[in-house]
Amino acid sequence: MRRRTFLKVAAATATLASAGGGARVLAAPGVGTMKPFPEGFLWGCSTSAYQIEGAVAEDGRGPSVWDKxxxxxxxxANGDTGDMACDHYHRFQEDVDLMAQAGMRAYRFSIAWPRVLPQGTGAVNQKGLDFYDRLTDSLLARGIEPWPCLFHWDLPQALQDKGGWLNRDSAAWFTDYALTVAARLGDRAKNWTMLNEPSVVAIFGYGLGLHAPGVTGRTNCLTAIHHQNLAQGKALAALRAVGGGKGWRLGTVLSLQPSWPVGGLDANYPASKMWDALWNRSCLDPLFKGRYPEELEAEFAAIAKPGDLEAIRQPLDFLGVNYYSRMHQQPDPQGLFGTGYGSPPEGTRRTAMEWPFEPDGLAEILGELQESYGNPPVYIAENGADYVDTVGPSGRVEDGDRIAFLREHLLAARKAMDEGANVKGWLVWTLLDNFEWAEGYRRHFGLVQVDRKTMTRTPKASYDWYAKVIRKNAVPTA
Incomplete structure (x- = not known):
């Protein structure tokens, strides 16, 4: 069901979902059967630099906003930092081996901007690029495609001191940085993603102040969204201009989560529509349609300059989609945009982070892209879940809840594909239990457990399950 269809019959749908024990639309054809994916479907995983690399003061790396x-x-939480993270900087070969042993064929990793350009601009830190050289070569040697992401939240602190994404010059800073990295790795890395979740960076980092850099305010939030959109557009154009004949495929990654009115109530519909405009369409619409959503158009017009929307609207070779759950919204006069989170339908399952477990929301997003945005080639760039991991008799984590989460979301994506959605690959979030931003190390999304004292990696049951999915190119239906 498309979001706009739902919003017309929201109350009835919410009632049915509640009566059925949660929002589920998937039916298993039979125990023990497998749902195949198309030949050539790309399987892999995603990580991000600050969450796993550590080595924050080694080999010339400068500080990022997340360090501060x-x-x-x-x-x-717990006063945790990313100083050590998963020590991937020193243990990357071990992590590449884990990917290869599972049969993964793609790895979306992020480049740490302050590792490459400690001041954000100017002098290049060659030792920083050397690390990504080694990582890229290691991946290719194991038959894994490198998918560099140029920005996954760790803006150099030196640039934040100049205003960060509130400074219009950030578009030029990012473009120069993108060209620097691509010049070094572009002979081997062919799939490039610009930004990871720009709306999330803006909402939590520049609006609510709950993430780095801790800035607050409605106008600041929208300004950070616009300047990220502009940086993305200018970098895409610049890379396309120099990438002729190099076989590069250029894309970006957005967090797309359907926004529903709490309880399906008409009174909550305007709040859900506003939050959808902010979270989803403030990045989707200018990229694909050359305009901002109507609900925020006037405010963005006060920030943008002539020619900005033309610069932002760029062709993509693919779109990365991060999906975790729907967002259930209701009016909140104290909310940054007059909205607030409410409860999903009664009976909806939840992860350990209390996020709703709603796999059909992924099919909904994919249908929306198909119907309203030209059905671009899509790679699910993040999907995963935090659960309380328990070590079983085997001595490892037996994470059946995580397996169920992944299985049902994969089946939802496959169902959407049967209905025409243009999904080309799946990059699970994530390989390792890592630094989960404001939640520190108390949250576990990884297929592999990381001992916080020894950094020992121990694959969980979900790792073996995912390896089987890759090997079979099919997902169990039960």
């Missing part, structure tokens, strides 16, 4: 934020008292 995580060392600010009370910002991160």
């Amino acid at each position: 934020f995580s060392h600010s008292f009370g910002r991160i």
